Amino acid sequence: MINLEIAKIFNDIARNLRIDGVAFKPYAYEKAAVSLQALPEDVKTIYMTGGRKALEEIPGIGKAMSDHIEEFVKTGKVAFYEEMKKKLPVKWDELLGVEGLGPKKVKVLYEKLGVKDLKSLERVTKKHLVADLDGFGETTEKNILQGIEFLKTSHGRTILGEALPIAREVLVKLEKLKEVEKISLAGSLRRRKETIGDIDFLVVSRNPKKVMEFFVKLPGVKKIWGQGATKSSVHMEQGFDMDLRVVPAKSYGSALQYFTGSQDHNIVTRKIAIEKGLKLSEWGIFRGAKQLPSKTEKDVYKALGMAWVPPEMRENTGEIELSLDDKLPKLVELKDIKGDLHVHSNFGEPDGEKDSIEVLAKKAMSMGYEYIGISDHTNDLNVEKSLNEKELLAQNEYIKKLNKKFQISNFKFQIFHGCEANIRKDGSIDVKDEVLEKLDYVIAGVHSLLKMEKPEMTARIIKAMKNPHVDIIAHPTGRIVGQRDEYQHDFDAILKVAKETGTILEINSSSRLDLRDLYIRRAKNEGVKMIINTDTHQKEQMHYIEYGVSQARRGWATKDDIINTLSVEELLKSLK
DNA sequence: GCCGTTTTCGGCCCGACTGTTTTCAGTCG
Numbered sequence: 001m002i003n004l005e006i007a008k009i010f011n012d013i014a015r016n017l018r019i020d021g022v023a024f025k026p027y028a029y030e031k032a033a034v035s036l037q038a039l040p041e042d043v044k045t046i047y048m049t050g051g052r053k054a055l056e057e058i059p060g061i062g063k064a065m066s067d068h069i070e071e072f073v074k075t076g077k078v079a080f081y082e083e084m085k086k087k088l089p090v091k092w093d094e095l096l097g098v099e100g101l102g103p104k105k106v107k108v109l110y111e112k113l114g115v116k117d118l119k120s121l122e123r124v125t126k127k128h129l130v131a132d133l134d135g136f137g138e139t140t141e142k143n144i145l146q147g148i149e150f151l152k153t154s155h156g157r158t159i160l161g162e163a164l165p166i167a168r169e170v171l172v173k174l175e176k177l178k179e180v181e182k183i184s185l186a187g188s189l190r191r192r193k194e195t196i197g198d199i200d201f202l203v204v205s206r207n208p209k210k211v212m213e214f215f216v217k218l219p220g221v222k223k224i225w226g227q228g229a230t231k232s233s234v235h236m237e238q239g240f241d242m243d244l245r246v247v248p249a250k251s252y253g254s255a256l257q258y259f260t261g262s263q264d265h266n267i268v269t270r271k272i273a274i275e276k277g278l279k280l281s282e283w284g285i286f287r288g289a290k291q292l293p294s295k296t297e298k299d300v301y302k303a304l305g306m307a308w309v310p311p312e313m314r315e316n317t318g319e320i321e322l323s324l325d326d327k328l329p330k331l332v333e334l335k336d337i338k339g340d341l342h343v344h345s346n347f348g349e350p351d352g353e354k355d356s357i358e359v360l361a362k363k364a365m366s367m368g369y370e371y372i373g374i375s376d377h378t379n380d381l382n383v384e385k386s387l388n389e390k391e392l393l394a395q396n397e398y399i400k401k402l403n404k405k406f407q408i409s410n411f412k413f414q415i416f417h418g419c420e421a422n423i424r425k426d427g428s429i430d431v432k433d434e435v436l437e438k439l440d441y442v443i444a445g446v447h448s449l450l451k452m453e454k455p456e457m458t459a460r461i462i463k464a465m466k467n468p469h470v471d472i473i474a475h476p477t478g479r480i481v482g483q484r485d486e487y488q489h490d491f492d493a494i495l496k497v498a499k500e501t502g503t504i505l506e507i508n509s510s511s512r513l514d515l516r517d518l519y520i521r522r523a524k525n526e527g528v529k530m531i532i533n534t535d536t537h538q539k540e541q542m543h544y545i546e547y548g549v550s551q552a553r554r555g556w557a558t559k560d561d562i563i564n565t566l567s568v569e570e571l572l573k574s575l576k
Numbered sequence: 577g578c579c580g581t582t583t584t585c586g587g588c589c590c591g592a593c594t595g596t597t598t599t600c601a602g603t604c605g
Contacts (some may be wrong), residue, residue: 023588024577024578024587024588025577025578026577027578027588028577028579028588029577031577031578032578032587049590059579060577060578060579061578062577062578062579063577063578064577064578065578073604095589099603099604100595100603100604101596101603102599102602102603103603104601104602104603105602105603135595135597135601135602136595137593137595137596139595139596140594140596141594143594143595156601157586185605197605200605226593226604227593228594229592229594230592231593240598243605258590258591258605259605261605263605266589266590266605267589267590268589269589270589270590271588271589272590274589279589279590280589280590281589281590281591282590282591282592283591311582333595349590380591390596429592460583
């Protein structure tokens with residue numbers, strides 16, 4: 001996305017200006033970057049159709065910014081930025097990842113010691129060349145070295161599905177302390193971002209010291225690296241950080257709002273406070289010296305004239321405006337989900353690691369579902385057991401019998417029979433039409449040749465969607481969080497055909513989290529329906545549905561956008 | 577550099593902590 005590319009350039013420019021001591025301009029560049037990130041349309045299209053004038057109507061974009069955008073659209077570069085990069089040619093992403101290192105220290109390290117990346121940083125630190133630099137010292141040098149060590153053992157950002165269960169375990173332990181009056185997750189985990197930098201807890205307690213003492217002694221704590229009167233931070237053995245903050249009850253709402261973020265969201269809420277003659281901080285919302293009610297987040301938003309914003313939406317990508325107008329969408333919830341249509345069974349491989357259809361159906365019932373769909377892999381897939389046409393037909397008979405059995409015992413529960421077929425290189429499906437026809441539904445997905453060029457991959461998926469038997473496209477963009485980027489594809493073209501053909505796009509709840517949040521928003525805007533599935537290979541994974549739901553919420557999806565919130569009868573109608 | 581029913585000039589979010597300082601800059605969220 002060109003918007004994101006330009007936003008990154010603007011953020012980089014802001015950082016460089018700030019290093020040079022330029023006041024306020026960096027803020028303008030950051031503001032322009034945020035504005036671009038939040039923009040649903042492509043700036044290139046805006047420029048092509050409306051020219052410079054249209055660009056300057058975007059908030060935060062004035063003459064200089066539109067100059068840069070025009071130049072980038074025309075040449076793919078911004079000369080002003082290229083010059084800056086030459087002056088300070090360091091690997092920012094690497095160096096800023098070291099705890100305690102910021103832009104200014106990086107500049108000094110580059111100019112005095114030639115540090116360009118983590119490797120050269122480690123070298124000069126181990127030679128003890130850092131401590132003598134102006135503004136540095138023994139402690140800073142030691143901290144940098146420890147920061148590098150931690151980076152080596154940490155695996156960067158932790159994916160949501162790993163972080164959330166760990167966080168909940170800690171939450172339960174803290175809740176049991178009698179000193180803890182109230183507790184909540186905060187930060188990116190509460191916003192359910194797909195990856196988490198660190199796990200944040202917010203606690204109300206009259207005895208912060210006691211709570212923090214307990215916190216830093218939790219199992220798995222490797223090092224305490226920050227401790228103030230109301231805050232402590234620890235490195236965990238698993239390679240991530242946890243932060244705990246303690247506040248008084250009268251500040252709980254403002255503190256939760258503040259520590260949940262995102263930072264971009266908070267900057268805007270604080271500005272709204274200023275406009276109303278108020279001041280918002282983690283300690284409360286104030287008119288002069290007088291504190292207004294700040295016990296709950298609702299109090300805080302109400303004082304700002306805003307409706308309470310679901311944490312998943314707090315990214316300053318348009319939610320503030322909707323909240324001010326009281327027009328926030330009612331997001332889909334976990335309890336709305338009535339079934340899961342992407343579940344793999346052990347059919348044809350009873351000794352394998354997967355579960356039987358009966359076990360999976362019972363699991364679905366125990367989760368309060370009204371239906372489950374069995375969708376095993378088919379013919380072409382070689383990495384795990386797949387069913388051929390004959391086996392699919394046998395499975396179909398078997399599921400029919402099972403359903404009859406349930407009916408006799410008067411269960412209000414239905415097993416659907418589908419499959420997860422492969423979309424071949426040419427867009428054809430690897431199962432014969434006459435077999436697909438017999439199934440209740442068909443999921444199709446790309447599982448091979450992921451490196452195709454954009455036009456070919458787009459045409460491949462479009463052809464599959466045009467197949468009258470294909471109801472759902474599994475994990476439509478092919479990415480896996482933290483492991484694999486999406487394949488090349490034209491998402492707008494895919495959306496257009498999905499809409500025309502009534503094909504449903506999957507929100508896969510496994511570590512794929514595919515569709516991602518931004519694409520969910522675009523699909524929703526185009527009126528394309530989606531389904532939240534787990535891609536379960538073992539029955540416990542059916543609980544991953546929660547991650548798919550939170551992803552859908554981050555994409556602003558409502559119940560109406562998601563077809564597995566429908567009852568059995570309505571669901572059948574919404575399929576091809 | 578951008579913006580404006582308190583402004584076309586004068587503002588730009590806020591507070592805490594750390595380490596290097598002797599009153600504050602840099603970093604973090």
